Amino acid sequence: MTSKLKLIIATFLFSIIIVEPVLANSMRCGTHIVTAGMRDSPGKYEVLKRCGEPKTRYGNTWVYERSSSVTHVVRFGSDGQIWSIE
Numbered sequence: 001m002t003s004k005l006k007l008i009i010a011t012f013l014f015s016i017i018i019v020e021p022v023l024a025n026s027m028r029c030g031t032h033i034v035t036a037g038m039r040d041s042p043g044k045y046e047v048l049k050r051c052g053e054p055k056t057r058y059g060n061t062w063v064y065e066r067s068s069s070v071t072h073v074v075r076f077g078s079d080g081q082i083w084s085i086e
Helices: 003-024 044-051
Strands: 026-029 032-035 056-058 061-065 071-076 082-085
Touching (some): 026 044, 032 044, 032 082
Antiparallel strands (some): 026 032, 056 061
16 A cells, blocks of 8 residues: 555545534535534524525424435524534
């Protein structure tokens, strides 16, 4: 195995380890990525603007169904900012 191939494999594995936790609390809405847990995470208005109307709303919990196998549950805090995305 060449050193260049080893570097490519190591970079790929490192990116999976680092990127996966970030994506776990995020969702894609068209060309936008909505992320929770950051100081400047978007509020309800920005989520509606970027992602559209959710399939269902239960107070501060919104459910987006992207396909039959992909569902995102977005929870907002009392301040209206995203608290978590599952």
